[in-house]
Amino acid sequence: MTPEILSSVFLLLLVLDPLGNVPFVLSLLREQTPAQKRRIILRECAIATAVLVAFLFVGDWLLAVMRLSDPALEISGGLILFLIALRMVFPPAGHNLAEAEPRPAPFIVPLAVPMIAGPSALAMVLLASRQSGDPLPWVGAVLLASAVNTGILLISDPLARILGRSGLEAMERLMGLILTTMAVQMLISGLKVAFATA
Template sequence: MDTSFLSATILLILITDPLGNIPLFISALKQVKPERRRRVVFRECFIAFSVLLTFMFFGKGFLEVMHLTDESLRVAGGVILFLIALKMIFPGEGGHGGNQLSGEPFIVPIAVPLIAGPSAMATVLLMSTREPERILEWVGALTLTMLVTLLVFLFSGRLQKLLGEQAITALERLMGLVLTAISIEMLLGGVAAYIKKLA
């Protein structure tokens, strides 16, 4: 699957799913004073960006140490994305609102795993190892994704009031549908590459 800068950005936005995460994000910030919320949003987005950037730059070395192939990572990435997509389309009971926090959230659950979850880590790892010569494009796509996430979280209260719970749920399921197709494409690409390698 050829990945352009635009498709990489869209893929990362779909995986981080800022719109779908609005209810959990608002719930996580309930105990935070209104005047501190903006600072918390900036801090958590920066931490998530740093985590994903680390995976992007040191992913190849990690794969070599663990003796993992590109094909296995593509298949694993496809499976993870498929499971994430299924949860987006068929959310379980209490999926978003289950975590009630006391005090100010730090790293968990907003930065990790809400933004920089396993699927996002696997995706940036896959992007950087498949085409390391395009690393600046992938950094740009990740930066743009973080800016979108930052803006959505900064205006999460207004967006929730403007769109309503039903519209946000519908958007999340639509994103899940697109992500399902992407995950299947990634999975098939990994299997095809492995079969070609054996032949």
């Protein structure tokens, strides 16, 4: 696996934000038994992975239909990631996901979509599909990132006990800072290409 793919795995993990989603998963599945939690998490993560992989193969076609250029996608993707990063670093009021209304048995919504396969993750795989002539290597990146994300969500209960609320918030802010830097780099790259071809 090339350094570019490894970088994409890391960026996708930042976008998926499994640590930031732990409180949401705990709240959403708090009425389920441990066995039911594992089954639901595995099912929803599998659905989200399938959606992301599908976008790898149809992303180039979608961009062609919508007549979107590489710089436009890179700039918009950078803006989306930057806004997400700001929310991670500076959570808005009422961000306490642990108090979210529980749902008895979520299916696709809201776990698979949009919590895991959200707009930012879909935009990222669309960009990868547009920039790469062969989407197959990126399938491995999506599968690896999804596997790590699934593993973290599966251990959400012990992870929450170990890190605590403050620990989870600190980790989310750290990932937000890293994501901010990567989003700015995407914006710079997109703007360079846009102005060079203008």
